[in-house]
Amino acid sequence: MEIGIGDDGAVVASPYQREVITTDIATEGVHFNRQWSSAYDIGAKIAIANLADVYAMGATPHYLTVAIASSGAEEVSYLLDIARGIESVASAYGASVVGGDVVAADSLTIAITAIGGVITPALRSGVKVGDYLYLTRGTGRSLGGLLLLSRGLVDADSPEVKFFQRPEFHPEDLTEFGYENIAALMDVSDGLIADLGKIAEASKVCIDLDIDEGQLEYLRDFAKKLELLPLELFLRSGEEHSFIVAVRADLQSQVPKKWIKIGQAVAGRGSQEDSGEKIRMRGSKLPFTQEVWHW
Numbered sequence: 001m002e003i004g005i006g007d008d009g010a011v012v013a014s015p016y017q018r019e020v021i022t023t024d025i026a027t028e029g030v031h032f033n034r035q036w037s038s039a040y041d042i043g044a045k046i047a048i049a050n051l052a053d054v055y056a057m058g059a060t061p062h063y064l065t066v067a068i069a070s071s072g073a074e075e076v077s078y079l080l081d082i083a084r085g086i087e088s089v090a091s092a093y094g095a096s097v098v099g100g101d102v103v104a105a106d107s108l109t110i111a112i113t114a115i116g117g118v119i120t121p122a123l124r125s126g127v128k129v130g131d132y133l134y135l136t137r138g139t140g141r142s143l144g145g146l147l148l149l150s151r152g153l154v155d156a157d158s159p160e161v162k163f164f165q166r167p168e169f170h171p172e173d174l175t176e177f178g179y180e181n182i183a184a185l186m187d188v189s190d191g192l193i194a195d196l197g198k199i200a201e202a203s204k205v206c207i208d209l210d211i212d213e214g215q216l217e218y219l220r221d222f223a224k225k226l227e228l229l230p231l232e233l234f235l236r237s238g239e240e241h242s243f244i245v246a247v248r249a250d251l252q253s254q255v256p257k258k259w260i261k262i263g264q265a266v267a268g269r270g271s272q273e274d275s276g277e278k279i280r281m282r283g284s285k286l287p288f289t290q291e292v293w294h295w
Contacts, residue, residue: 005099016117020059024049025111028071034108036149036156039078041166043085043110045239048169050114051093052187052241055171058122058179061095063115069105082110093171126184127203127246127265134259136173136243138215139192140230143237144222153225160222167241174243177256184246191238192262193279193286199244200278206268209281215260231287 024046026032032042047064054061066086070079079102090097095114127133145164148154154161174182184203188195200207211231219230226233246265247255255261268278279286 005097014062014117016119018118018121020054020057020116020118020121021113022050022053022057023111023113024053025109028108036161037165038085039081040085040088043082043087044089044166045085046110046112047086047089048167048241049189049239050112051089051095051171052169052189052243054114054116055174056122056185056187056243057116057118058120058182058185059116059118061090061093061114061116063096063098064090065113066097066100067111068100068102069107069109069111070102071106071108072104074108086112089169120179122179122182122185124184124186124199124202126182127199127205127207128183128248129205129265129267130249131183131246131265132249132252132255132261133196133199133207133263133265134245134247134255135188135192135262136245136256136259137168137170137240138218138234138260139188139240139242140216140219140233140237141222142167142239143191143233144219144226147226147228148222151226164239167239169241171243173256173259174245177245177254181247181251181254182245183248186244188240188242188244189238191236192240192244193235194238195244196262197278199246200265200268203246203265205265206277207263207279208266208283209263209279209286211260211262211281 026046028034050064051061064086068079068082087097141163145161149156149161184199186195186199196207213231216230216234219233222233223230277285281287
């Protein structure tokens with residue numbers, strides 16, 4: 001960074017030929033609830049969402065800009081805690097906050113733009129028939145925490161809701177495996193089913209799920225309290241920012257053991273061979289609809 005915060009704009013230098021630019025916006029009452037999450041966690045969670053998109057493009061994050069629209073009801077200390085949460089995530093992954101703005105609005109809104117350098121972008125459209133799909137970390141706990149809170153079964157201090165308040169984030173899962181070994185890539189933001197559907201659509205394949213439910217033991221307590229199946233939490237949960245990774249069949253032996261195999265790409269929607277559904281489970285119709293994450 002050549003010129004940072006304090007002038008009319010930041011000036012940065014990049015050794016990369018290409019830059020990934022992504023923006024996420026979050027509004028109180030739609031994307032976050034200050035009764036359920038601290039200002040620090042709200043800022044951190046929104047920053048994670050942006051950095052996850054950068055990593056999901058095969059890029060390295062460098063810079064963030066942050067815009068906050070304040071309703072005027074927030075204390076300065078509250079807004080500063082949001083900023084601290086954003087900065088904590090940025091600095092943890094080698095990125096710098098280089099600018100932004102604060103304006104008045106009817107409701108609290110936070111928008112972040114992330115910029116990262118990339119040599120060869122990782123795309124959603126790279127899946128081929130025969131490729132295997134993996135999840136770098138298990139999903140489901142974010143939705144579990146949200147449902148426990150919204151149904152009044154726990155309070156915001158419960159350890160069961162920490163993954164909803166601030167998801168674990170492990171982009172090193174990708175960098176350690178190597179982007180060169182990845183056929184297609186996406187982070188889980190709108191829910192595993194919904195995001196798999198986007199990959200299938202972009203790649204013009206069908207994804208046939210075959211999930212070992214024995215790997216979902218970490219969701220048993222959530223499922224029991226919520227009277228849901230662990231598989232439903234796993235498939236529907238969003239804002240997890242784990243990564244969906246497509247791997248060629250001949251590279252399966254190199255996949256980290258902690259990753260969860262979730263299925264395989266087969267001929268399907270968008271291909272000449274078949275016009276069926278984008279997502280199946282063991283060759284049959286999916287037991288859950290392809291809902292987009294919302295709360």
